[in-house]
Amino acid sequence: MRVVVADDVMLTREGIVRLLQDAGIEVVGEAEDAEALVREVNRTQPDVALVDIRMPPTHTDEGLVAAQAIRAKHPDVGVLVLSQYVEPSYALRLIQDHPERVGYLLKERVFDIATVVDALRRIVDGETVIDPTIVSRLVGRRRREDPLSQLTDREREVLGLVAEGMSNRAIATRLFVTERTVEAHITQIFMKLQLPESPDQHRRVLAVLAFLRA
Amino acid sequence: MYGLGALAVARGPGEFTTYAGSSGLAATLAVFTGFALVVAGLVTSLTRPAGRIGDLALVAGFVWFAPFWVGWTGGPPLVRSLGMVFAGFLFPVLIHVVLAYPSGRLQSKLARLLVSSVYLEAVLSSLGRALFRDPYFDPKCWDNCTDNAFLVRSLPGVAHTIQVMDVWFVMAAAGALAAFCVWRLVAATGPARRVLWPMSVAGLVLGATTGAHSIALSRAAEDPLDPVFLSIFMIQCAAVVLLASGLLWTALRARVQRRSVGRIVAGLGEAPSPGSLQSALARAVGDPELRLAYWLPDSRRYVDPHGTPVREPVAAPGRAVTALVRDGRQVAVVTHAASVADLEREIGADVRLALDNERLQAEVLTQLIDLRASRARIVQTGDAERRRLERDLHDGAQQRLLALSYDLRLAAAAAQAEGEAETASLLADATGEAQAALGELRELAHGIYPAILTEAGVGSAIASLVDEAPLPVEVAETVEERYPAPVETAVYIVVAEAIEDAAARAATFVGLSLLRDGDRLVITVADDGSERTASMSHLADRVGALGGWLVVEPTTVRAEVPCA
Numbered sequence: 097m098r099v100v101v102a103d104d105v106m107l108t109r110e111g112i113v114r115l116l117q118d119a120g121i122e123v124v125g126e127a128e129d130a131e132a133l134v135r136e137v138n139r140t141q142p143d144v145a146l147v148d149i150r151m152p153p154t155h156t157d158e159g160l161v162a163a164q165a166i167r168a169k170h171p172d173v174g175v176l177v178l179s180q181y182v183e184p185s186y187a188l189r190l191i192q193d194h195p196e197r198v199g200y201l202l203k204e205r206v207f208d209i210a211t212v213v214d215a216l217r218r219i220v221d222g223e224t225v226i227d228p229t230i231v232s233r234l235v236g237r238r239r240r241e242d243p244l245s246q247l248t249d250r251e252r253e254v255l256g257l258v259a260e261g262m263s264n265r266a267i268a269t270r271l272f273v274t275e276r277t278v279e280a281h282i283t284q285i286f287m288k289l290q291l292p293e294s295p296d297q298h299r300r301v302l303a304v305l306a307f308l309r310a
Numbered sequence: 311m312y313g314l315g316a317l318a319v320a321r322g323p324g325e326f327t328t329y330a331g332s333s334g335l336a337a338t339l340a341v342f343t344g345f346a347l348v349v350a351g352l353v354t355s356l357t358r359p360a361g362r363i364g365d366l367a368l369v370a371g372f373v374w375f376a377p378f379w380v381g382w383t384g385g386p387p388l389v390r391s392l393g394m395v396f397a398g399f400l401f402p403v404l405i406h407v408v409l410a411y412p413s414g415r416l417q418s419k420l421a422r423l424l425v426s427s428v429y430l431e432a433v434l435s436s437l438g439r440a441l442f443r444d445p446y447f448d449p450k451c452w453d454n455c456t457d458n459a460f461l462v463r464s465l466p467g468v469a470h471t472i473q474v475m476d477v478w479f480v481m482a483a484a485g486a487l488a489a490f491c492v493w494r495l496v497a498a499t500g501p502a503r504r505v506l507w508p509m510s511v512a513g514l515v516l517g518a519t520t521g522a523h524s525i526a527l528s529r530a531a532e533d534p535l536d537p538v539f540l541s542i543f544m545i546q547c548a549a550v551v552l553l554a555s556g557l558l559w560t561a562l563r564a565r566v567q568r569r570s571v572g573r574i575v576a577g578l579g580e581a582p583s584p585g586s587l588q589s590a591l592a593r594a595v596g597d598p599e600l601r602l603a604y605w606l607p608d609s610r611r612y613v614d615p616h617g618t619p620v621r622e623p624v625a626a627p628g629r630a631v632t633a634l635v636r637d638g639r640q641v642a643v644v645t646h647a648a649s650v651a652d653l654e655r656e657i658g659a660d661v662r663l664a665l666d667n668e669r670l671q672a673e674v675l676t677q678l679i680d681l682r683a684s685r686a687r688i689v690q691t692g693d694a695e696r697r698r699l700e701r702d703l704h705d706g707a708q709q710r711l712l713a714l715s716y717d718l719r720l721a722a723a724a725a726q727a728e729g730e731a732e733t734a735s736l737l738a739d740a741t742g743e744a745q746a747a748l749g750e751l752r753e754l755a756h757g758i759y760p761a762i763l764t765e766a767g768v769g770s771a772i773a774s775l776v777d778e779a780p781l782p783v784e785v786a787e788t789v790e791e792r793y794p795a796p797v798e799t800a801v802y803i804v805v806a807e808a809i810e811d812a813a814a815r816a817a818t819f820v821g822l823s824l825l826r827d828g829d830r831l832v833i834t835v836a837d838d839g840s841e842r843t844a845s846m847s848h849l850a851d852r853v854g855a856l857g858g859w860l861v862v863e864p865t866t867v868r869a870e871v872p873c874a
Binding site for chain 1: 782
């Protein structure tokens with residue numbers, strides 16, 4: 097797997113690069129700002145770009161803007177955004193236009209290399225990755241007449257994993273059940289929440305997140 | 311008496327030696343013209359003693375009758391000779407009146423040059439004629455061919471040269487007068503033109519007829535019975551009458567203006583709103599562009615009636631500046647059309663009192679504006695400081711914690727590899743602690759200043775507040791667009807604190823709406839908790855610093871913030 101890493105703090109960037117290399121991932125380019133990132137992506141055509149959300153010059157959402165630009169211009173290049181913010185708005189903004197091959201993870205997961213590598217693999221496979229912390233914040237949101245109260249605990253768990261962008265097979269592996277059981281759960285959930293079941297897995301993530309945020 | 315005597319001369323012995331003698335109509339017109347000048351001069355002098363223009367018109371009225379006495383055939387030689395001398399000054403005095411109008415002062419260098427050269431020439435030629443012209447030997451004599459009481463030596467050649475030069479000079483001066491009048495009228499604007507036009511038309515006609523008279527003189531000897539000379543004379547009379555009525559009109563208008571300026575205070579009522587004095591003055595003097603500025607000695611600057619600082623008023627072309635003083639102190643400066651004369655004198659004690667009151671009011675308003683600005687600055691400085699802290703936490707402490715947890719992981723892996731299970735487990739715990747610290751740091755930074763507020767705006771930031779809220783929050787309406795940072799921050803803080811307060815009062819639900827109404831953002835946060843006891847005055851301060859207001863009710867907070 098070929099990856100470009102963008103982070104303006106050299107220490108962090110080098111740490112990430114080393115961890116990725118140790119995990120057997122090929123780092124084909126490094127960038128310290130959004131402009132260099134776009135240049136490196138154009139030059140190396142990587143499988144995924146790993147992007148810090150805060151980059152010069154304003155240290156606000158340059159990374160997010162660059163990620164959206166890359167997704168729009170290079171449909172085959174995936175993007176994993178690392179963010180300091182537990183902000184569903186940012187995650188939704190990222191997956192709004194191109195929900196496949198993108199991910200939004202909290203920055204502190206970066207040194208938990210297994211999580212990062214798993215996210216990169218899923219993105220290369222065309223999935224969507226949303227940080228569990230963001231999903232649990234949305235699922236745990238207080239609601240006056242909570243439609244989620246109709247769900248069983250297991251269904252609630254499945255809903256969260258769907259929102260994290262997992263495929264049915266991944267959910268089945270995680271929960272030690274068959275894919276068929278997962279499918280049954282999802283059908284139940286969508287029926288109870290009156291969501292139209294979408295055949296497209298990425299649109300499914302978007303629909304669930306939007307529902308949770310409404 | 312003087313005028314009637316002149317009339318008697320004209321109708322009797324001056325029948326062929328004055329224009330007035332040529333016909334009843336000419337006599338009536340000539341005498342009427344002279345009286346018109348005298349009356350206009352008197353009225354102007356009485357209503358506006360400051361300007362010399364009334365006195366000038368009065369002098370012109372007396373000089374007007376001089377040719378009558380010259381034509382007194384058989385009269386006392388001294389009277390006829392004096393008449394000759396004075397008659398030469400009619401044109402200079404009339405030019406002076408026209409050019410000094412309306413203020414009584416000659417405003418431009420050009421006008422001063424023209425008037426003084428005409429006077430000088432009149433002195434020289436009258437003197438030369440008086441000393442050297444013997445009417446007996448003047449072939450062109452018509453009005454007085456016998457008497458010159460001042461004759462020193464008869465020099466017909468010199469006298470003739472003086473006559474010819476005088477004709478040419480007067481012709482040139484008449485042309486200059488006409489041109490000057492046209493130029494002045496074209497250059498003036500608005501109210502100034504309204505004041506100038508009667509005098510300018512009179513000056514133009516006067517210049518034209520005097521020029522025509524000079525041309526006629528250079529071709530033939532003067533003869534009041536000649537139709538050319540007679541009609542020039544008649545038109546000249548009309549021009550002078552126009553001039554006199556222009557003066558009268560101005561004097562009467564000034565009277566009306568003074569009376570309406572005096573009435574301003576009565577029309578203002580007991581508590582006039584800021585600026586009403588300015589518009590009342592503008593109406594009274596007929597100058598909609600009139601502006602009032604007040605000098606604030608404490609802060610050493612000028613402000614308008616609403617308390618907004620303005621630049622020091624200065625005179626501009628067509629605009630004059632008048633300082634108004636009360637009890638030796640300057641209370642206001644008026645910028646007005648230059649044609650509005652003597653404003654300082656016409657504004658009475660009661661208007662000055664009203665001005666002084668409005669000055670105090672403006673001073674208070676200025677202090678309010680300053681205060682609001684300083685409040686806003688204090689709040690903004692605080693916000694900028696929080697924003698900076700939030701960044702420092704992200705870019706400093708957070709990066710170090712990340713590096714620490716990276717090292718801890720490496721160390722744990724190394725310990726594991728060397729079979730030191732206990733150390734590895736300790737290091738794994740430490741990693742967990744570092745992760746927890748990172749999480750807490752993130753929450754802390756978010757609490758100090760939510761980055762999403764700057765980056766995505768108040769709509770997204772409130773959506774995020776709702777995600778995290780400890781109780782259900784329903785958003786009925788919200789905004790998508792961006793607003794100035796101080797507005798977004800104020801709105802965010804009002805909503806955040808209202809939700810927090812609702813949770814503290816054991817509410818089970820919060821209803822929230824944020825909408826734009828014209829140039830304001832209206833925020834309403836209602837809940838179903840117990841009744842509130844806190845006044846939330848710090849929120850009122852924050853909203854007030856932006857010129858908005860906050861209403862705190864038992865279970866509702868409502869705020870309006872100007873956002874345009």
